[in-house]
Amino acid sequence: MDTRTVFGAAFKAGFWLVLFCIVTGVFSACTSAQERHSLLIRGQGGQENRFTVELALTPEEQQTGLMNRITLPDDGGMLFVFEISGNYNFWMKNTLIPLDMLFINEQGIIQHIHHNATPGSLEGISAGVPVKAVLELKGGQVQAYGIKEGDQVLYPARLQEGLQGFIIENLLATE
Secondary structure (H helix, E strand, C coil): CCHHHHHHHHHHHHHHHHHHHHHCCCHHHHHCCCCEEEEEEECCCCCEEEEEEEEECCHHHHHHCCCCCCCCCCCEEEEEEEEEEECCCECCCCCCCCEEEEEECCCCEEEEEEEEECCCCCCCECCCCCEEEEEEEECCHHHHHCCCCCCEEEECHHHHHHCCCCCECCCHHHC
16 A cells, blocks of 8 residues: 555545534534543532633633633533732633633632623723633523522542642542
């Protein structure tokens, strides 16, 4: 078998895989190998909403975020966790879907919510106060789930070591 035949077959297989991912709407799942974790948001009235999120812990993961994703499940998202609290700015460069951004302090309390950030926008988005983490959800989900500033975000216990001061609940048994 000559090299052109092998290369052609590999190219066709890759093409069909990418086409399958796009057509079935799972392109983000096909391109993202990040581990997913349960996260719970407990409202001030006691209501609970569970999400399955990817973690953005390293500078590289945080720089890329949810860029180039064409879909995001209603209960999906990405949690950006920072080593120290600060007034972090986010933007929507190369982000193709609207996002709700929840800015969370060291105690796990939502300090600020930015609703439906505009895809592709280079406008800086921040809480205006120091935060330890930012949770990005599919645009409109904050309103759909009734999430409000002051609600509490509970993270998987495995994050406890790096998130001193966060309100942590052991969710691993239910993942």
